[in-house]
Amino acid sequence: MKIAVLGTGSWGSALAKVLAENAHTVQLWGRNTEVVASINQHHKNEQYLGDTILPHSIKATTNLEHALEGVDLILIVVPTIAIRSISQAVAVYLKKNPDHQPILVHATKGLELDTHLRVSEIIESEISSELYQSLVVLSGPSHAEEVARRDITTITAAxxxxxxxxxxxKAFMNDYFRVYTNEDVIGVELGAALKNIIAIVAGISAELGYGDNAKAGLITRGLAEITRLGVALGADPLTFSGLSGVGDLIVTCTSPHSRNWQAGKLLAQGYSMDEVNEKIKMVVEGFTTTKAAYELAQKQGVEMPITEALYRLLYEESDIRSGLSGLMSRVGKQEASLEQHLGSQEAHEISH
Structure with a gap:
């Protein structure tokens, strides 16, 4: 296949590497002229992937039309804040070439501020369905650095x-990169976006010296509130027990590779959101997702105490330690069962 990968960050470059190693023709597009030049001249993306050698067959460009010309598949891997503008640009190209109808894929994990839209919803609002074949979401537990060095990785195509x-x-599968299919687009996208919130809190907890007990509690209760919001928005609850749910949550909450986990540690050291973004040098999706998810939960009437605590820390400047103490001193509750999430009849059907 001929494939355009839009986004020269760590994840876009790592996925381009997978596709090129699978013998696809890959055109990598980005706005950063230095990164594009480095990929073409030295076959490295040193800014985001260090000394990793990229296949020589990968060609990079800053010309979007050139990148999109004649491709079978367009893979969008830019931050959520850039999804709308890149979708508009892709729509312009596809309108000029109505006979060219590629498959669209995105691998971005976030929610749009103000609209609270998932990434696929943003894309669909900007690109008419008549201009492409289908839209697929690529998500799951996957650090770009590990994929780039061919560590075993499993993700979902929804x-x-x-x-x-x-x-x-089929385009992505090989001996180190395994892909499962899924029909629950809502669940896959929400699991991908919301786990970044829990990862920031996990980083804060680690920096404050809390141990594995706290980490396990955050992951487990984080999964519970992610599931509550997901079910309220129409997701299949079983999706959250899969790769793009608990799988992505584990990898993001436990690894120093995670930029959201790193962000939490820096917040606990006293850095502001702007300072954290500057230090990490990549977009921390969890910051904006926290605001969008908090507002969405308020609108839906869904209780998300961890998300609310992080929102108050980020946007109302509450104290970190008192925020964590507040989570622990909440009124005692019963751990929710599947029946409490779904109703007895639906839960019975799933369990059988």
Whole structure:
């Protein structure tokens, strides 16, 4: 296949490497001229992937039309804040070339501020469905650094069109990169976005000296509130027990590779959000997702205490330690069962 990868960050470059090693023709697009030059001249993206050698077949460009020309698949891997503008640019190209109808794939994890839209919803609002075949979401527990060095990785390709997700599955699959298909786009996208909130709090907890007990509690209760919001928005609850749910949550909450976990540690050291972004040199999706998820939960009437505590820390300048203490001193509750989430009849059908 001929594939355009839009985004020269760590994840875009790592996925481009996977595709090129699978013998696809890969055109990598980005706005940073220095990164593009480094990829073309030295076959490295030193700014985001260090000394990792990229396949020589990967060509990088700052010309979007050139990147999109004649491709079978467009993979969008830019921060959530840039999804709308890149979708508009892709729409302009596809309108000029109506006979060219590629599959669209995105691998971005976040929610849009103000609108609270998932990434696929942003793309669909800007690109008419008549201009492309199908839209697929690529997500799961995956650090770019580990994928780039061919560590074993398993992720999900989600779409309402199983044929399209199967094509994406086949395009990426190899002996170190395994892809499962899924039809629950809502659940996959929400699991991917919301786990970044819990990862920031896990980083804060680690920096404050709390141990594995606290980490396990955060992951478990974080999964509970992610599931509550997901179910309220129409997701399949079982999705959150899979790769893009608990899998992504574990890898993001326990690894120093996670920029959201790193962000939490820096916040606990007293740095502001702006200072954290500057230090990490990549977008911390969890910051904006926290605000969007908090507002969405308020609108839906869904209780998300960890998300609310982080929101108050980030946007109302509450004290970190008192915020964590507040989580622990909440009124005692019963741990929710599947029946409490879904109702007895639906839970019975799933369990059988």
């Amino acid at each position: 779409s309402h069109d199983l044929e399209a997700s199967g094509i994406v599955q």
